[in-house]
Amino acid sequence: MKYSKLTGGFYDPLIHGTNIPPDAVDITQAEHAALMQAQQTGQVIVPNKSGCPVSTSRPPYPFSTWNQAAEKWDSDPAQSAEYQRNQKAAQLSATDEYMPRVTEDLIDALIAKGVITQADLPEAVKTKLTERKTIRTELSVLTTAKP
Numbered sequence: 001m002k003y004s005k006l007t008g009g010f011y012d013p014l015i016h017g018t019n020i021p022p023d024a025v026d027i028t029q030a031e032h033a034a035l036m037q038a039q040q041t042g043q044v045i046v047p048n049k050s051g052c053p054v055s056t057s058r059p060p061y062p063f064s065t066w067n068q069a070a071e072k073w074d075s076d077p078a079q080s081a082e083y084q085r086n087q088k089a090a091q092l093s094a095t096d097e098y099m100p101r102v103t104e105d106l107i108d109a110l111i112a113k114g115v116i117t118q119a120d121l122p123e124a125v126k127t128k129l130t131e132r133k134t135i136r137t138e139l140s141v142l143t144t145a146k147p
Contacts, residue, residue: 001026001027001028001029001031001032002020002024002025002026002027003024003025003027003032003047003051003052003053004020004021004023004024004025005023005025005047005051005053005068006021006023007021008045008046008047010027010032010053011024023051025050025051025052027052027053031053034055035053035054035055038055039055042057042058043055043056043057043058044056044057044058044059046066046068047066047068048068048071049068049069049071051068054071056071056073059073059075060073060075060080061075061079061080061083062083063075063076063079063083100132104129104132104133107121107125107129
């Protein structure tokens with residue numbers, strides 16, 4: 001069995017004959033099997049300093065590149081920071097759809113406990129809350145109505 005760092009592929013001379021990249025290095029069947037097993041557990045196969053295949057963790061970012069000489073993943077710090085910001089923004093955005101109802105319930109609880117009154121709320125908030133309560137009531141009627 002052979003491994004080519006240029007293609008990242010494995011080659012069997014019995015199958016591929018002489019159609020094997022010139023950089024291919026010999027590996028044993030046991031090494032190949034171990035690499036395939038590592039790949040099944042989420043590892044990736046990359047060349048080490050000598051060009052031989054090794055398994056390692058997945059890259060930390062989609063844009064990370066394998067640094068063969070250092071045998072580690074490299075990522076541009078600015079690009080990494082931007083990626084992390086975008087990931088956090090997406091996580092925050094995913095919670096946005098629930099916040100209006102949470103806010104409404106919080107305002108209702110504060111009013112019920114006498115902490116605030118309707119008069120304490122800005123006019124735009126009162127209008128939006130009334131609008132949403134009306135829509136919710138209409139939806140409830142439609143949901144419970146029998147055809």
